[in-house]
Amino acid sequence: MSRWAPGARERLEMAALQLYDQHGYEQTTTTQIAERAGLAQRTFFRHFTDKREVLFGGAGRLREFLVEGVEAAPAAVAPLEAVIGALSAAREVLPAERELSRQRGRIIAANPELQEREQIKLSSLSAALSGSLRGRGVPDRVARLAAEAGIAVFKVAYERWLDEPEDEDFAHLVRESLHELRAVTSMLVVSPIEGPHAG
Amino acid sequence: MSRWAPGARERLEMAALQLYDQHGYEQTTTTQIAERAGLAQRTFFRHFTDKREVLFGGAGRLREFLVEGVEAAPAAVAPLEAVIGALSAAREVLPAERELSRQRGRIIAANPELQEREQIKLSSLSAALSGSLRGRGVPDRVARLAAEAGIAVFKVAYERWLDEPEDEDFAHLVRESLHELRAVTSMLVVSPIEGPHAG
Numbered sequence: 112m113s114r115w116a117p118g119a120r121e122r123l124e125m126a127a128l129q130l131y132d133q134h135g136y137e138q139t140t141t142t143q144i145a146e147r148a149g150l151a152q153r154t155f156f157r158h159f160t161d162k163r164e165v166l167f168g169g170a171g172r173l174r175e176f177l178v179e180g181v182e183a184a185p186a187a188v189a190p191l192e193a194v195i196g197a198l199s200a201a202r203e204v205l206p207a208e209r210e211l212s213r214q215r216g217r218i219i220a221a222n223p224e225l226q227e228r229e230q231i232k233l234s235s236l237s238a239a240l241s242g243s244l245r246g247r248g249v250p251d252r253v254a255r256l257a258a259e260a261g262i263a264v265f266k267v268a269y270e271r272w273l274d275e276p277e278d279e280d281f282a283h284l285v286r287e288s289l290h291e292l293r294a295v296t297s298m299l300v301v302s303p304i305e306g307p308h309a310g
Numbered sequence: 311m312s313r314w315a316p317g318a319r320e321r322l323e324m325a326a327l328q329l330y331d332q333h334g335y336e337q338t339t340t341t342q343i344a345e346r347a348g349l350a351q352r353t354f355f356r357h358f359t360d361k362r363e364v365l366f367g368g369a370g371r372l373r374e375f376l377v378e379g380v381e382a383a384p385a386a387v388a389p390l391e392a393v394i395g396a397l398s399a400a401r402e403v404l405p406a407e408r409e410l411s412r413q414r415g416r417i418i419a420a421n422p423e424l425q426e427r428e429q430i431k432l433s434s435l436s437a438a439l440s441g442s443l444r445g446r447g448v449p450d451r452v453a454r455l456a457a458e459a460g461i462a463v464f465k466v467a468y469e470r471w472l473d474e475p476e477d478e479d480f481a482h483l484v485r486e487s488l489h490e491l492r493a494v495t496s497m498l499v500v501s502p503i504e505g506p507h508a509g
Contacts, residue, residue, distance in 0.1 A: 189497045230433040231426050252466050252487070256494045259462035266458070267451050288451070295390050295455045296495045 120158045120168070122148040127165040128211060131218045136162075136225065163228065166215060169206070170232040174239050176204045181243040190249045194240055194261035195289055198268070202281035205272075213273050237262045264288045319357045319367070321347040326364040327410055330417040335361075335424065362427065365414060368405070369431040373438050375403045380442040389448045393439055393460035394488055397467070401480035408477050415472055436461045463487045 126147035130139040141162050145152040159165050180197025188196070206212050219225040241258035245251060268284040275284075325346035329338040340361050344351040358364050379396025387395065405411050418424040440457035444450060467483040474483075 191494050191497065227426075227430050230430055234429040234433070252470075252490055253494055255466055256462055256487075256491045259458070259465070260491065260495055263455055263458035263462070267454055271451075288455075291451055292455045292459065293495050295452055296459055296492050 119148070119150055119154055123150065123155055123158055124165055124168060125211065127162065128214045128218070131166075132214045136218055136222050163225070166218065166225065167228060167232055169204070169215075170236070172204045173201060174236050176201060177236065178239050178243045181240060182246065184247075186247070190244050190247075190253055190257035191260055193244065193247070194257055195264065195285060198261060198265050199282035199285045201265075201285075205281070209273070209278050216273055233262055233266065260292060264292055267291070318347070318349055318353055322349065322354055322357055323364055323367060324410065326361065327413045327417070330365075331413045335417055335421050362424070365417065365424065366427060366431055368403070368414075369435070371403045372400060373435050375400060376435065377438050377442045380439060381445065383446075385446070389443050389446075389452055389456035390459055392443065392446070393456055394463065394484060397460060397464050398481035398484045400464075400484075404471075404480070408472070412472050432461055432465065459491060463491055466490070 123144060127144045130143055130147060139162065141155050142152055144162065145155045177197045180200060181193045184193035184196055219229050237258045240261055241254040244254035244257055264285060268288040271284050272279060272281055322343060326343045329342055329346060338361065340354050341351055343361065344354045376396045379399060380392045383392035383395055418428050436457045439460060440453040443453035443456055463484060467480065467487040470483050471478060471480055
């Protein structure tokens with residue numbers, strides 16, 4: 112097969128997920144991943160800097176997708192609406208097989224260093240989204256709050272998507288999670304210091 | 311002076327901040343920090359595992375303070391209100407001298423590894439808050455969304471507190487930031503799929 116065979120990257124990702132899930136992340140080497148994928152080890156390093164990054168290639172695709180989505184939203188659309196619109200379409204950049212995402216979730220849950228990496232990727236996703244919003248002329252604080260709110264909605268929707276027995280419509284889960292967030296923010300009793308007429 | 315002199319920890323923190331800010335985080339050694347604080351290097355290692363953790367001792371105090379605040383809130387208080395109530399009182403666990411927090415902010419901003427550590431501390435703060443809320447009987451998703459919303463509010467309020475020329479009332483900044491978050495979540499135009507009568 113050609114060294115640049117289409118799908119090499121995807122095959123490496125799937126091989127890595129299988130090995131990490133079966134034998135543990137720590138125990139797996141890049142040599143074993145390449146072997147399982149039927150590729151040379153140097154092909155592995157053409158696609159990934161190390162075995163950790165195999166788990167986070169999807170985060171890069173998601174980020175690009177969401178940033179483009181926010182940028183493409185019509186000018187009249189509210190900041191959080193732009194973010195939610197992009198998130199609602201994100202199913203298409205998640206793996207076609209939901210079991211792969213579940214496998215990945217199990218591997219990350221078993222390793223504190225990977226959990227930290229996942230949190231960092233989500234933080235940088237939030238930073239990228241607030242950057243896109245600022246690019247639309249949204250004031251800095253509003254941009255940051257809308258991005259953080261969007262990521263909170265995404266986290267909750269994504270975990271439900273992994274957990275639900277049926278492959279539920281991702282956009283629907285995003286919207287439900289948004290409604291929950293709005294309930295959470297609006298159920299707040301106005302504190303006496305602010306008074307009922309404030310803000 | 312006694313090896314357990316009161317304030318050793320604080321003196322080490324202040325010495326570290328000065329050195330990191332003046333000479334760079336990378337360039338500073340634990341020997342230099344102990345020297346500047348007038349303490350033995352072994353005293354440094356009684357208080358901190360390494361030079362990075364000197365910057366994040368405050369994160370531990372903040373976390374404990376917020377968790378206790380949420381736990382102490384009356385049962386009738388809404389989840390986000392419990393979080394905001396705790397955040398509003400958080401000025402007392404921030405350094406008395408705001409310049410120390412600014413110094414810390416500059417040091418972290420100059421170093422990607424420290425920025426990542428800061429993000430991880432904020433994520434674990436969110437996880438701790440949602441744990442406290444679950445302990446109050448709040449359902450899991452609501453707990454997570456309220457914790458994430460609270461951390462978003464805190465981030466924005468904290469940065470304003472650092473940036474504003476006057477040492478503005480922290481509780482006031484928290485409340486303003488909460489109002490902004492509510493505006494962000496409510497300005498969302500309901501999408502046609504949900505319909506105007508949904509949720």
